[in-house]
Amino acid sequence: MRISGNRLLRDKAGLAGLVLFLIGAVGPIVWSVGYAGAYSLGLAGFFGRGFTWKYWAGAFTGDEILRSFIFSGSVALAVVCVGGAFAVVIVLTFHRQLIQGVLASLLYVPLALSGLVAAFLVSRWMSGAGLFSRIGHGLGLVRDPQHFLNLVNDPLGIGIIAAHLLLAVPFFALTMLQIYEVEKIDRLRQLASSLGASAAQSRWRVAVPILLRKSSANLLLYFIFVLGSFEIPLVVGPQTPLMISLLTRRKFGLFELAQKPEAFVISLVYTALLLLLLVFIFRRPEERAA
C-alpha cells in the first residue's frame, strides 16, 4: 500500500526514522565510498600528494585482484550451490520432524556457530593431523599426516567452503522449511499425487522448484555474504589467492606503507560489485512484486 507524500510528511515519527536511517545507515556507506575514493586517488591520506591514478594502476598491475575476485566468487558459488542442495534434501527428507520433535530443536545448535568457531572446527577436523586423518589412520587408509588430503589452507578453498557449509546448511534448511510451510508444499504434493504424479515427480516437479525459487533471494544474499567473508579464510584459507576482505586487509597493513591506497581501490571495486549484485536481486520479478 503506497501512501501519499503529504501524509508521509505529516508523520513526524516516521520522518525522524528516515533521518536516522540516512545518517546512521546510509551516511556511513556514502562516507566510506567517498573517503576510499579520495584516498585511492591520492587526495587524502598520509602520502596523498594530489590527484593521481598511480594507485589504481598499481593495484591492477598483475592479476592479484582479479584472481582474488574470481576465487571469492567461486567459493561463494560453491557454498550456495552445495549448501542449497543439502538443505533441499534435509527439508524434503525430514520436514515433519523439523516442525516438531527433537530434530526441530537440534537444528538450531549448528546455527549457533560463528564463522570463527566453524573455521576452528574445520581446522581441527580436516587438517593433516586432524580428526578425519586420524580416523583414516585407524582404518589403515592414511599412513601419516602428510599423506592425508589437502583440505585446509588449500588453493581450492575446500577448507573455506566446508566451514561456510557448517553455517549455511542449517540456515538454508530453516529458510526452506519456512517456505515449505507457508507455500503448503505438502498439500501441493498430495494434489499432484492425486492427479497421478509419482513421489519422485511431486518431489522434483513441485517441491524442489518452489523451494529453490522462493529461497533464491536468500541464496543470492548468502552469496554476497560469503564473497566478503573474513574470519573463515583467515583461519583456513590459502595464502594465495586471498579472498577479497583478506586482500584488502593485507594491502591496508603492508610493510610498504605507500601501497595502502590500493586497499581502498579494492574496497571500491568490491562495493561496485556488491551494488551490481543487489541491483540484480532487486530487478527480479519476485522482488519487484514485494
Add this chain to the structure above:
Amino acid sequence: MRASSISHKCLALIFAMLCLFPLSFLIVQSFARSWNYPSIWPEDLGAGAWRTVFKSGALGTSLLLSLGTATSVGVAATAAGFLTSRYIAYHPRRRIFLFLAYVPFVMSPVILGTCLLYLFIKLGIADHFSGLVAGQSIIAYGFAVVFFVRFWNPQLRALQDLVYTLGGGTWTAFRRVLIPLARGPLLVCFCQTFLISWFDYGLALIIGGGKIQTLTVRLFAFITEANMPLAAVSALFLITPPVALFWLNRRFLLKPV
C-alpha cells in the same frame, strides 16, 4: 514400508548426531590436555583449561563485554529499524530505501571498518566500546529495516488510523497497538541483531583496535597461539548464548513475519 521407516529413522538419528557433533567435539577438546596424532580420543583429559579460565576471569570479562555490546546493538538497531521501516514500508519510493538498507547489511564488515576507521578516529570513538557498538549498529540497522519492512501492511495502517480517529497520538498508537502486535517480530529482530554483533570479529578487530577484547577476539588469539583447549572453551562460551536465544525464540523464528 517398514524397511523405509527404519532407514528413515536411522537417517534422522545420523542427522541429529551431525547437529550435535560440533558441540560435542568442542566439549571434548576443551578437556583434552594431550591429544596427539594419531589418537582419535585424547590421551589425557583434564579441566586445566577451564580452571585457567575461571581463575583469570579474562574470558568472563570478554563474555560480559560481548553481552553488553550485543545487547546495545540489538536494542538500538531493533528500535531504530522498527521506527524507520514503518516510514519506508508505506513510502512511494520504498524499493529505493529498501535497496539502501541492504547495502550496509550485506557489506563485508572488514571492508566497511577499514573505510570507516578514519571517521571513527576523528569522532573519537575508535578503540572504544561506543565505537564498536556504532560500527556494528550500522550493519544491524540495515538488517532491522529489511526485516521489519515486510511486517507493515494495510491492516496495521488502518489500525493506526483508527487510533488517530479516536483521539490518540503517534505514541499511543505505538504503545497500545503496534508494539503489542509486533512483540514476536521485535523479539526475533532483537535476537538476530544481537547475533550480528555477537558473532562479529572483523569490526571488533579494526574499530576495537585489539583494545575491545570481545569473545571473538579472544578466540582468535587462542587459535593463533595454537592453544586448542582454551580456544575450545572460548568457542563454547561463544555458542551458549545463541543456543539459548534460539531455543527461547523457536516458536517465533519459524513463523513468517
Add this chain to the structure above:
Amino acid sequence: MVTKGILILGWCTLALSACGPKPPSPVDVTKLTWDEITQRARDQTVTLVMWQGDPLINKYMREFVVPGVEKEYGVHLNIVGGQGNDLVSKLMTEREAGKSESAYDLMWINGETFYQLRQIDGLVGPFTDKLPNAQYVDFQNPFIRYDFQQEVNGYECPWGNVQLAIVYDTARVQNPPRTKEELAPWVEAHPGRFTFDASFTGLTFLKSLLYAFAGGPAELQGRFDQAKYEKYSAQLWDYLNGIKPNFWKNGKTFPEGVAQMHQLFASGEIDFTMSNNDGEVDNKILQGIFPETARGYVLDTGTIQNTHYMGIAKRSGHAAAAMAVCNFLISPEAQFQKARPAVWGDGTVLALEKLPGAWQEKFRHIPQRTHVPPRSELQPKALPEPASQYMIRLNEDFRKQVIER
C-alpha cells in the same frame, strides 16, 4: 519486563563506556626528571600492544610484568594483541585523522616496524637515557645498538636478544642439513617434510639464506642496495622454486605463523620447525610441546641474531607511565625472570659486568639450555639484521616470486 531489563542493560553499558580516569596533560617526557616521570606515571593505564602468539610469553607478561609494574610504579598495564604493519597502519590513520592521543602507548617492535615508525615520526624519543636501569644495558653491543642497521638513538628500549634456530627431532632426523647446499638435496629426498612460515620467523630464515647467497654479511651491510638485492634475491627465489615442490603441501601454502609450525612439528607432519628465539627449544620441551629428542642448531653460514625492543607512541597520553614500564622490563629482576628457560628463555640485553655482583651470580646460575648449543657457541655464526628495506622487499617478493608461482 525482559524488554525493560534489556534496555536498562544496554544503556548502562553505553554510559559506563564513557567513564575512566583522564590522562595527564601532554608534556615532553624526555625533558622530565625520573622522579617527575614516576610521579606522572602513578595510577595511569598503559596500553601495550604486542604479538601474543606464544602462551609462555603471555603468561610472563600477565603473571610477572603486570603485577610488577602495578606494585612498583602504580601503573595498570593493559595488554592487547597486534604487531608490525597493522600497528603502523593504525598509527598512520590516527595521524591522518589528527588524533591528539594514540590508542596505544607502548609497542613491542623491531626492525621494519621501527623503520616505518621513524618514517612517520611515530615514536617518542630519545628517552632511554632517562631510565635508571638503562645503565645496565649493553648499548655497546652492535646487535643492540643497531636495529636493522639503523641506530636506535634512544627511540626504542631494548628488551631481549635472540638468534634464529632451526629445530629438529633427533629421533627422525640424524644429520640435519647445515648449509643451503645440504638443505636442497635433503628436501628433495624427504618430500613434504620441510617448510617455513610466511611471517616474521620465515622471513628471518629467508634473510639468513640471502646472506648465504651474498657470501656473508659484509656484502649486505649498510643502506639498502637495490642492485645487490635484485642480484641475490633472484638466486634465492630460483633456489626456493627449485625445491618448493618438495615442501610441505607441495609448497602451495606455508604455515601462517610460527605457532602453527610448532604444531605441525609436534604432530610429526614436518621434521623441522624454527624459532627466532634460540632458547625456545628447551622452553617448549619443558612445556611438553616438543619431544625430549628435539634439538636446535644454526646454519654453518649463520642465522640472524636480533634484538627486540619497546617503543613509545609519539601521541601516547601516558608516555611517562610507558617509560616506567620500560624501566621495569629492563630491570635485572625482569630480565632474569625472562631468561629462565622455564619462563621464556629470552636472551638478556643487560651487560652482566655492569650488574651488581649478586645479580651477576644469579644470571650465571640460570639453568643452562641443554637442547641447543650455548650462546657462546652460536655467537660466531650470528648475522646482523640487514637494512629494513631488505625485509620489506623480501616480504612482498616472497609472495610474488614463490607463493604465487
